[in-house]
Amino acid sequence: MSWGWFTADEYWLSRLVFQKMLAALYLVAFVCAVNQFRALLGERGLLPIPRFLERVDFRRAPSLFHLHYSDRFFAVLAGSGAVVSAALLGGVADLLPVWGCLLLWAVPWVLYLSIVNVGQTWYAFGWESLLLETGFLAIFLGPAHTSVPTLVLWLLLWLLFRLEFGAGLIKMRGDRCWRDLTCLYFHHETQPMPGPLSWHFHHLPRWMHRVEALANHGAQLVVPFVLFAPQPAAGVAAGIVIVTQGWLMISGNFSWLNALTITLAVSAVSGTAVGVSAPDDLTAPPLWYGTLIIAVTAGIAVLSYWPVRNLLGRGQVMNYSFNQFHLVNTYGAFGSVTRDRYEVIVEGTDADALSADTVWREYEFKGKPGNPYRRPPQVAPYHLRLDWQLWFLSLSPRYGGRWLPVFVRKLLDGDPDVRRLLRHDPFDGRPPTFLRARLFHYRFTTPAEKAETRAWWVREPVGTVVRTCRLGTDGTPVVV
Known part of the structure; x- marks a missing residue:
């Protein structure tokens, strides 16, 4: 033949x-x-x-x-x-x-x-x-x-x-x-x-x-x-x-x-x-x-x-699989583009009690923006899954779903597996006494600002994602 x-x-x-x-x-x-x-x-x-x-x-x-x-x-x-x-x-x-x-x-x-x-x-x-x-x-x-x-x-x-x-x-x-x-x-x-x-x-x-x-x-x-x-x-x-x-x-x-x-x-x-x-x-x-x-x-x-x-069709959807084997899917990206950047910044303290003078220290993630003076890294084709979900979380709290409360609890507990997903743990493996997550507005510095400050980002706090909490006696986060 x-x-x-x-x-x-x-x-x-x-x-x-x-x-x-x-x-x-x-x-x-x-x-x-x-x-x-x-x-x-x-x-x-x-x-x-x-x-x-x-x-x-x-x-x-x-x-x-x-x-x-x-x-x-x-x-x-x-x-x-x-x-x-x-x-x-x-x-x-x-x-x-x-x-x-x-x-x-x-x-x-x-x-x-x-x-x-x-x-x-x-x-x-x-x-x-x-x-x-x-x-x-x-x-x-x-x-x-x-x-x-x-x-x-x-x-x-x-x-x-x-x-x-x-x-x-x-x-x-x-x-x-x-x-x-x-x-x-x-x-x-x-x-x-x-x-x-x-x-x-x-x-x-x-x-x-x-x-x-x-x-x-x-x-x-x-x-x-x-x-x-x-x-x-x-x-x-x-x-x-x-x-x-x-x-x-x-x-x-x-x-x-x-x-x-x-x-x-x-x-x-x-x-x-x-x-x-x-x-x-x-x-x-x-x-x-x-x-x-x-x-x-x-x-x-x-x-x-x-x-x-x-x-x-008129109601086109992006990135959807029509069968359980993910064959012959539909694809797409950025059907909408956000005009402003927001980031979830997770902070902890090891102080025994909270006051106006409490020093809060940031957890730093491997890929997403955090420290304004850190240059955005090259990550792809590697995929940092937690970092990506935190970007979605900055768009809406509903993206936290079932995982965000567990994430907070594990940070308060000093969970070693979760800490391995971080770039920097400010407590070197010790659990913090209090934790919070704030929402910041980020924008790139202008060329003049960068020349003066050497920062890549300018940021300011605009809200709260996770209210200040500590680990309760039953092992679950308690808002204080």
């Missing part, structure tokens, strides 16, 4: 680079899970997985943890995901037969799906579903010694199209500032987690901010259609996506969202565009493999009904 229509060997290099980049991002995701799960989701965490499993059955949230949960088992599972991801990055899958390669790529997908489906608030981000959907399609790309399956490349393009076009539509349908090209007047300052260059991006001339916004519309509303054009047009479109996503990577911290979008765009670049041809000895795909890919493609086509309806 001839498979000429089924293969696109000019994308051999693209497949190889795509797989390496995806494996690296899988590795980052599992390392994030290993480092943060115990405080956030562990048996004594802020939102314990065992309690979640008591409320939600396997059908609603497929996960290996329905079989068993312990903190040790989670560590083994997430650690195994990191090891397999490192093996994929090292090219182990390319040494295996087709069936072995598919099975090896399926392992991190199953493991990460198991984590996301019990991750609750901490894993409710669009890039989690994006990693799962991308990882699922990657299972079927095959090892380096086989021809490249055309249908899987088209499915990756379809994912990239939905990701970019959905983000563009939600902006045009959302905040008016995207239509009058003024959103970037505010975005670099008010984005969830600014990076080292965000201050400089914020102080670009306003005409450049308008150019940024216009370029974003072109990249997300026009360029995605060109991805389906013949080469070299598709490669040029992919290059534009790569450049614009790279711009976003250096202007802020959005976990692995931008890096994964670039990874998807790589799959649209033909190897011939960079002068690299496929090896002459690629083997033809087995019949069962081709049949499997046709079946997967048909399944994706059916599941595409829901995101297409969402894209065309």
Whole structure:
């Protein structure tokens, strides 16, 4: 049987680079899970997985943890995901037969799906579903010694199209500032987690901010259609996506969202565009493999009904999964842009009694703004889950949900797992006697202010998020 229509060997290099980049991002995701799960989701965490499993059955949230949960088992599972991801990055899958390669790529997908489906608030981000959907399609790309399956490349393009076009539509349908090209007047300052260059991006001339916004519309509303054009047009479109996503990577911290979008765009670049041809000895795909890919493609086509309806409908939603396996999702970002930045600043004191002279000391977090003199750090593609949730909390107390009271209690108790999520504990592991959380308004310093004070931010208190409290005799926070 001839498979000429089924293969696109000019994308051999693209497949190889795509797989390496995806494996690296899988590795980052599992390392994030290993480092943060115990405080956030562990048996004594802020939102314990065992309690979640008591409320939600396997059908609603497929996960290996329905079989068993312990903190040790989670560590083994997430650690195994990191090891397999490192093996994929090292090219182990390319040494295996087709069936072995598919099975090896399926392992991190199953493991990460198991984590996301019990991750609750901490894993409710669009890039989690994006990693799962991308990882699922990657299972079927095959090892380096086989021809490249055309249908899987088209499915990756379809994912990239939905990701970019959905983000563009939600902006045009959302905040008016995207239509009058003024959103970037505010975005670099008010984005969830600014990076080292965000201050400089914020102080670009306003005409450049308008150019940024216009370029974003072109990249997300026009360029995605060109991805389906013949080469070299598709490669040029992919290059534009790569450049614009790279711009976003250096202007802020959005976990692995931008890096994964670039990874998807790589799959649209033909190897011939960079002068690299496929090896002459690629083997033809087995019949069962081709049949499997046709079946997967048909399944994706059916599941595409829901995101297409969402894209065309008037009530478009962002970052939503229509099934428990996070396949063929809808994506989008920044349908609205905040004009002012607020930060939750957590403070404690070890004084025995409160007075007007009480000295309050701040807890410092790893990524989010706190100390005005600290330059915003580069965090992405790593994801600091607590820091991100604190940004949402600054927008509304309702984002504190069930985790904020537990967080306060654990800080008052000096919990070591929670303290590991911090950049600096002002009490060096000793529990404070009193704790509070205040809301501050933040803005970037002007160039003149920065030259004079060397500070990156100007801030002032504007309210209270957690009233002053201490640990009661029953182990729960008591407001004083």
